Amino acid sequence: MLRVRSLKSYYESICALKAVSLHIVKGEIVTLIGANGSGKSTLLNTIVGLMGRTEGSILFEGREILGVPPSDIVKRGIALVPEGRQLFSPMTVIDNLILGTYPYYSINNKKRAVDRIEWIYELFPVLGERKRQLAGTLSGGEQQMLSIARALMSDPRLLLLDEPSMGLAPKIVESIFETLIDLKKKTDLTIFLVEQNAKLALDVCERGYVIETGQIILSGDRDELMNNKEVLRAYLGGD
């Protein structure tokens, strides 16, 4: 589904991603783990077209998307749940959700958006209960749900999640992940999960990559990564 080859990404003259190659097969949950500043968010931002200077190739469903404007990338079926949620706090839950329908919204035909919102309320009942509330007044966990829900509004085939666990209580994180896994089972959504919380990420993924100072240093299925002493020591608190 997604095939990244030798991707480089720059902030001005600083090379933040160095020859990154990775792939995601339809229906998989793949994770990318790495420390702060290792290039995780840069990679997601590059995939969705938010980085200026890039080299290499990103094929999504066989078509090149490197250099394509972010708005078109969303239309092609990729949605990002950004780090720190990035909600519009002074707007209501429902307004935030409608913003997510941008790729297909039309003033004359609101049916698709309305149906989709109903579906979201089934998935996250708490958002239905608080649809008129301002996003900024929601709790952290609810805000994260709203951020995910907004991304799902565009009906993506590939969902990119940037540190969804950040700043949330373990119990809340668990429930968000349960919802995601459940969703993946029902809809064959493909998920690329970027996390600092390696234990959590490895628990839910099938395969993963490890990034360090802008390069992928390791990849493998879940068990291979859990067996690797380097991963154990650096990310899982093992000896």
Added chain:
Amino acid sequence: MSIWNEKYETMSRPELGQEQLERLQQTLGRVYRRVSYYHELFNRIGFDPLEVTSLDDLKKIPFTTKDTLRIAYPYDMFAVPLREVVRMQSTSGTTGQPLIVGYTKNDVEHWTELTARVLAAGGVTKDDIIQISFPYGLFTGGLGFHYGAEKIGASVIPCSDTDIDNQITIMRDYRTTSLCCAPTFAALLLEMIDEKSVTPAELSLRRALLGAEPWNESFRNEMEEQLDLDVTDNYGLTEIMGPGVSYECGEKKGLHIAEDHFIPEVIDPKTGELLPHGEKGELVITTITKEAYPLIRYRTGDITSLMTEPCPCGRSLVRMTRVFGRIDDMIILNGQNMFPAQFEQILTEVIGETPNYQLVVSQEDNIDQLEIQIEVSQDIFDDEIKTLNRIERGVAREVKERLDFVPRITLVEPRSIVRRMKQSRVIDLRKPE
């Protein structure tokens, strides 16, 4: 003859190319950071692992040779600290000082997966009783196959290298269905059958998987006919991992290379130039998943060629032809290159089966001489002198015709040439002691 790992063994070529690129980039980065030999080499030639954008970039790196590994003995080529190593194995030392190879937990898991692929491709299932007659211990054959066979769920008899009589008793009484051994051992088994020490009807054998030494098609035919078996070939070498590098499927036409773990190339052994697919040359392997002992463009010393045509079995992995011989076994006779396999073919054709034989090279008055010592069976030996003469003349004529020189031929009694696994067929008396 099933496919053990559908995902990787039948993966489309573009997907496989993507996996290989990802794993190669990670491996090159890792050896640059962790192995001082590669760190210095890359610096010296100005090779930046971060500039690798395609598999072709591999060509920019010089070959790794066995000599490099010897200099690094014991641990200098390891890419992980010893506390991460869970196993050590050693090369047999056929061509000099043995080497130590280490494995991490993941390396052992991968190795197990790969020998399971070999066994499954050869027809082994969980319902089989498998006798592993490779030596256990530092040699990779025994433990390598043992883990794979257990993973499949077969009933494993870890026979190792106990004597042949004991092995045959076990084979008969335990009702072994699958035999995993070296061709030397298989030849001994056939001899025992010839000598009526055991009859095929007493055995339950249905397949044999041979590896660790070169062997040939006529031996396969002989063994398959005499014992009514499927006999398949497999290949591996300790420096790279052990058995599991490549393996035959039910088609028996070439050995599939586990390309999701190894990138193969074939080069001209003299010039180091990359040869096109189909041409015979030295096999070079780059490991792309090894953690403890990764090697970049390692010259295996084995002569083969690559076949890229799709295989009817459904595996997308490239195939190599059975190993023709080792570079070290190459005989240079009065300036001409020859391999034991060429003599073996002539002997097989003239005699009708592959005999045990030895090539002795010497020098008289600055001219290289070759003596072919051929072990003939008791039947032939007891026969009229006419048969012996026919063999001698036949071999001499064919050698003259195909290799353009006249050898000296000596027929010797059965069991007079020592059989030892991995033993070279060539004794070169020209080499100074």
